[in-house]
Amino acid sequence: MAQIFHRSTNFISRFSVFSAIFLIGLALVAVLAVARSPYMTRQNISREQPVQFSHKHHVGDDGIDCRYCHTSVETSAVAGIPPTKTCMNCHSVLFNTAPYLEPIRESYRSDKSIEWVKVHRLADFAYFNHSIHVNKGVGCTTCHGQVDQMPLVFQANTLLMQWCIDCHRNPEPSLRPMDKVFAMDWKPGPDQEELGMQFAVERRIRTTAELTSCSTCHR
């Protein structure tokens, strides 16, 4: 009886079985890696803005407090995007003829808002409130990174649920003294472990079970 298959089929079939397993494994790893990559999360990618506004200059060089512009961060779910009026407080006098500030002046004249590009986009099904975090002593830079060093703001963290929940499971390392919440240069000291525990008790941080309950963030 004639052979149906050539001798090489033995090798080909074995090779394809093993490489199929390898390729499927590789594909799964690739999917998991892509889901965490900046391509999906937009982490570390600067966004172009309609005005050449530099946080590095205003925060880092000038030392303006976050709350000067983001006024509602202590009292509201959203930190607040400042109106053009806030810009004009200074820029009606400073650099008031600079061409790159023309969009600001135009906005002020025409009473039309500047359409800033949102950098930190949370999914609609995630409920987030700035004020509770700030009032319990989680500082700005913990989530937003060193904004004082960012000419164009980018997302310093992934904003993946994993990232949120890591902190909700273990909030102590991120709790600061209340006067350091808006500080750009705060770093956890050697006694942070102890301090964090103390702050958690003093500020009545909820239990991990409550902080990681589904309906804490998905309401």
Add this chain to the structure above:
Amino acid sequence: MSVGQPPSDSPEIRQLTPVLGPGHTFRSVTDKISAIVLTRPTSLGWFIGFAISFSLTGLLTVAIGWLFTKGVGIWGINIPIGWGFAIVNFVWWIGIGHAGTLISAILFLLNQKWRTSINRFAEAMTLFAVACAGIFPLIHTGRPWMAYYMFPYPSTMGIWPQFRSPLIWDVFAVSTYGTVSLMFWFVGLLPDLATLRDRAIQKPAKIIYGMLAMGWRGSARHWHRYQSAYLLLAGLATPLVLSVHSVISLDFSVSIVPGWHTTIFPPYFVAGAIYSGFAMVISIAIPLRKAYGLEDYITMRHLDNMAKVMLATGLIVAYGYFFEFFLSIYSGNKFDVFLVQQRLHGPYAPFYYSLIICNILTPQLLWSYKMRHNVVVLFIMSIIVNTGMWLERFVIVVISLTRDFDPSAWGRYQPTFWDWATFIGTIGMFVMLIFLFVRVLPAISIAEMRELVAETSEEKE
């Protein structure tokens, strides 16, 4: 009449009823079984049956397509009846699947020779039933494209599935069952695929069977490895027979819903699964042996044994019903007592009484030797039992959900056209797969039948 039907019920004659008709040789067995696939012209009946079941599969596709477009609202489910047909059908199908593994694994380990000629198609039936079953929870999630959430993979959400939920145990139980059943079936097929490869006439058939046979040459070493692998897989599959339906019963009994929250559920579900599974094997075996003249291979001895298993498991199920009833009353829990009243007198009472008739009363006919040896009666009875088992799941799911603790949370359940279309569609898909299987693969294990020829001729000498 065919061979192996003695005139009266005497132990001597029953002893003589063979598991294989007389006068068979290695060649006759191989010729007969492989001819169904390779040389016999495909009959008109096959085409008609295939066309009908294929159309019903089309209906299933339409029903699922419409479901994906519109969402689960096209079904009759709404709070308080969140489960409805999808779960009824899921439990029914997965139960049917149990006979295949029982026959191929447990009876193999127990060295029961009569499993030989029915194990192949019983295993195929298991796979197809699991395939039908798997559809339901998937489409019942409402967002089946998110179904991978149920697997524990390192997700970007930083959370795992709820391992304390029986619904997650289900995912593991059913997927393990599907995988092990598939491997068991495929390993068992290897020598037969090689036989088909060697006997095939057309080149494409040779190549396809050749690739599936994975280089089987029938050497002593091959057989040695094959037998160890088969034994190991049988050992792996055996606990699954008991575990899969136990886990599924926990979907119910872990909850606190009246009528579900009872420890008798796991054993009673397993017995019910084997009960309906054997009924389905009988429903397939009887037309199969008739259509292809396989009365010598699937003899009255097989049908008789399967009927006995059905009777035995049916009695366990009856015991389960009785104790469900008794424990509810005996517990004195007013919600449980109320549920029993609802089963007996509530809006779905006709389902409960039909269930008792189908599952407890009708199978009592199987005590009679004459009934067990009447293929028509057996066939009808197997259909009745499967209907009864479907009703059982309906009663469990619907009555408990429509009548839980608070009267303001009571409701009614009315399946819609799409509920029925999906259910009938899966039956169509199941039958279609059986038709395809019978046409392209040996429905009876050739290798094991040859072994049986050798063993039975030794006995005579």
